[in-house]
Amino acid sequence: xxxxxxxxxxxxxxxxxxxxxxxxxxxxxxxxxxxxxxxxxxxxxxxxxxxxxxxxxxxxxxxxxxxxxxxxxxxxxxxxxxxxxxxxxxxxxxxxxxxxxxxxxxxxxxxxxxxxxxxxxxxxxxx
Amino acid sequence: xxxxxxxxxxxxxxxxxxxxxxxxxxxxxxxxxxxxxxxxxxxxxxxxxxxxxxxxxxxxxxxxxxxxxxxxxxxxxxxxxxxxxxxxxxxxxxxxxxxxxxxxxxxxxxxxxxxxxxxxxxxxxxxxxxxxxxxxxxxxxxxxxxxxxxxxxxxxxxxxxxxxxxxxxxxxxxxxxxxxxxxxxxxxxxxxxxxxxxxxxxxxxxxxxxxxxxxxxxxxxxxxxxxxxxxxxxxxxxxxxxxxxxxxxxxxxxxxxxxxxxxxxxxxxxxxxxxxxxxxxxxxxxxxxxxxxxxxxxxxxxxxxxxxxxxxxxxxxxxxxxxxxxxxxxxxxxxxxxxxxxxxxxxxxxxxxxxxxxxxx
Numbered sequence: 001x002x003x004x005x006x007x008x009x010x011x012x013x014x015x016x017x018x019x020x021x022x023x024x025x026x027x028x029x030x031x032x033x034x035x036x037x038x039x040x041x042x043x044x045x046x047x048x049x050x051x052x053x054x055x056x057x058x059x060x061x062x063x064x065x066x067x068x069x070x071x072x073x074x075x076x077x078x079x080x081x082x083x084x085x086x087x088x089x090x091x092x093x094x095x096x097x098x099x100x101x102x103x104x105x106x107x108x109x110x111x112x113x114x115x116x117x118x119x120x121x122x123x124x125x126x127x
Numbered sequence: 128x129x130x131x132x133x134x135x136x137x138x139x140x141x142x143x144x145x146x147x148x149x150x151x152x153x154x155x156x157x158x159x160x161x162x163x164x165x166x167x168x169x170x171x172x173x174x175x176x177x178x179x180x181x182x183x184x185x186x187x188x189x190x191x192x193x194x195x196x197x198x199x200x201x202x203x204x205x206x207x208x209x210x211x212x213x214x215x216x217x218x219x220x221x222x223x224x225x226x227x228x229x230x231x232x233x234x235x236x237x238x239x240x241x242x243x244x245x246x247x248x249x250x251x252x253x254x255x256x257x258x259x260x261x262x263x264x265x266x267x268x269x270x271x272x273x274x275x276x277x278x279x280x281x282x283x284x285x286x287x288x289x290x291x292x293x294x295x296x297x298x299x300x301x302x303x304x305x306x307x308x309x310x311x312x313x314x315x316x317x318x319x320x321x322x323x324x325x326x327x328x329x330x331x332x333x334x335x336x337x338x339x340x341x342x343x344x345x346x347x348x349x350x351x352x353x354x355x356x357x358x359x360x361x362x363x364x365x366x367x368x369x370x371x372x373x374x375x376x377x378x379x380x381x382x383x384x385x386x387x388x389x390x391x392x393x394x395x396x397x398x399x400x401x402x403x404x405x406x407x408x409x410x411x412x413x414x415x416x417x418x419x420x421x422x423x424x425x426x427x428x429x430x431x432x433x434x435x436x437x438x439x440x441x442x443x444x445x446x447x448x449x450x451x452x453x454x455x456x457x458x459x460x461x462x463x464x465x466x467x468x469x470x471x472x473x474x475x476x477x478x479x480x481x482x483x484x485x486x487x488x
Contacts, residue, residue: 036145036350037162039439040417040446042468058468060417062161062350062438084415088162 002095008109009118010053010071015095016112023072023106026099027059027090030122035061038090041068041083043101048076052109056101059090071112074103133178134267134328142346150240152179155348164351165441168273168314173347174335175270177320178328181242182266185249186232187258194249195225195235196374196391198384202227207294207311210382211374212245213391217398218370219377221245222362224311226296234307236268238364252390267328269321271335272355274484275342276318283338284308288319302334313352315359315482357447358440360409360480366420367407367435367449373398376451378407378479405432406457409479411440411447412465416472418448423466424456424474431456431463440481447481448474 007015013031017024032038042058050056050070057068079101083089090098113121130153139146144155155176157164167173185191191199196211204227212220221241226234237245246261253259271280281288286299286308296309307322323331336344353363362368368377373391375398383395412418418437423430437448448465456463459478464471 036157037160040415042416062354063156065417065419091160 004095004115007095007115008071008112009115009121010069010112011121012053012069012071014056014069014071016071016106018106021105022077023074023103024099025056025071025101025103026094027068028118028122029094030125032091032094032098035059035063035066036091037062038087040087041090041100043079043083044076046076046079050074050076050103052107052111068100070103072103072106072109074106076101077104078102131179131264133176134325135176135178135332138329138332139176139346144346144348147349149349150179150238152239154179155346157348157350158346161348161350161354162441164345164347165354167343167345168316168347168351168355169442170274171343171345172271172273172275172279172318172339173314173345173351174332174339175272175347175352176332177268177270178266178325179239180268181237181239181245181261181263182268182322183235183237183242183246183249184232184260184262185235185258186230187253187255188231188233190249190253190258191225191233192387193389194252195223196383196389197225198387199225199227199233204229204231205295205297207296207309209294211379212248213374213383213389213395214370215390215394216370217373217391217394219364219368219372219374219379220248220370222364222368222379222382226307226309229298237263240365265325266322267325267331269323269328269331269335270312270314270318271321272312272314272316272318272347274317275339275344276316279335279339279342279344280308280319280321283334293317302331302338304331304334306331313359313361314355315361315480316355316484354438354441357436357438357449358442358480358482360449360482362407362449363436372407372451373403375399376403376405376407403454405451406454407435407449407451408457408476409447409449409481410463410465410474410476411445411481413462413473413475415446416465416467416470417446418450418465418467418472418474424450424452425464425466425471426456434465437465442482449479452476
């Protein structure tokens with residue numbers, strides 16, 4: 001299990017990890033397990049401005065298409081190009097090589113949960 | 128209404144399946160990954176619980192001829208036909224498999240969610256109620272599908288399966304469980320569907336999983352069943368056809384015997400004379416977007432049809448779908464757009480099935 005202690009989580013099941021002036025965003029283990037096999041991602045362009053809680057893109061699994069939301073605001077600095085040919089990375093390694101975008105100059109979002117609070121939130125969802 | 132459980136429910140839970148409601152039943156959607164389960168069926172063997180499917184025993188031959196779209200007089204005992212139930216307007220009530228039983232009666236295998244309405248429909252056409260019985264809730268059904276399926280089942284039975292050709296069946300024992308052994312499926316692969324009593328289902332399921340280990344067997348859920356049947360160009364009732372579509376529109380004219388009298392025949396004959404305004408076609412996406420049930424087909428900026436099924440084709444490496452489109456757009460090679468979140472994604476009509484297994488038996 002990767003170390004998630006530095007991450008923050010949205011109730012829409014995205015995670016964000018800040019590193020200096022950049023933040024990496026992906027979806028959680030719970031989200032990938034609920035979506036099932038990811039087959040396609042529609043992602044923003046580099047340079048696009050995203051708002052906290054705003055639509056980031058679309059993730060499609062065999063089962064359905066779902067919206068993705070950005071846990072923090074900021075400018076899109078990088079998009080994980082590997083996911084074009086390997087969308088399954090989101091299932092296999094959602095906190096690692098299945099990362100989705102990186103944001104420049106991310107803003108804080110006080111609504112995000114820490115790992116413990118997110119785990120509690122997920123427990124409430126699945127019961 | 129509480130969703131019903133199959134006799135294999137406990138097995139699915141033990142295997143960690145994600146369950147879903149389908150046609151009034153709690154069924155496994157996937158065990159590990161739809162992609163992996165799909166691949167197992169294409170390359171090895173997969174095991175499906177299909178106990179939600181309905182089975183109706185129909186002993187009145189005349190009634191069978193009247194409600195079933197195909198001529199059953201030529202269906203010899205031990206053979207199976209794919210056919211339709213239509214209403215007076217020619218709309219499709221259900222698609223069914225008709226088994227000609229040794230005692231002269233028929234077994235109809237019907238869609239899970241339709242079993243009660245099919246029963247009621249046939250009953251209203253019946254001169255006497257005793258000629259029809261719903262045995263679906265007494266029977267389990269297991270699908271064993273994939274290039275290694277026949278060898279696997281053969282190792283568990285003394286019956287000679289080489290003689291059980293596609294769309295025929297025998298009665299025998301598999302893993303010492305009395306079964307109807309049917310060479311049918313909904314995946315585009317070779318294999319069997321095994322009907323047994325509810326009380327024997329767990330024993331048969333476990334025996335197949337045990338013996339199939341050397342074949343790389345995987346339990347497979349409804350998710351893989353759907354992606355497999357779509358590649359094989361098989362229609363899904365409720366998605367690709369329903370009472371608002373007739374057999375000509377659905378590309379199922381080969382399942383209607385217009386030279387006999389059945390309910391819906393006259394309407395189908397009229398539709399054939401008038402010509403249909405839409406046809407079900409298969410199409411492949413020319414980009415990476417994924418078509419879904421309900422998406423609009425667009426051509427020259429106009430609405431030109433509706434997607435009924437769509438998904439990734441794991442075996443083919445591109446995305447595919449089926450849609451009702453105007454006849455002008457229905458020929459292979461025709462191009463149109465699929466409205467995916469406001470963008471017209473390019474698609475091209477291709478002949479069905481999308482996928483054919485390499486060495487059909």
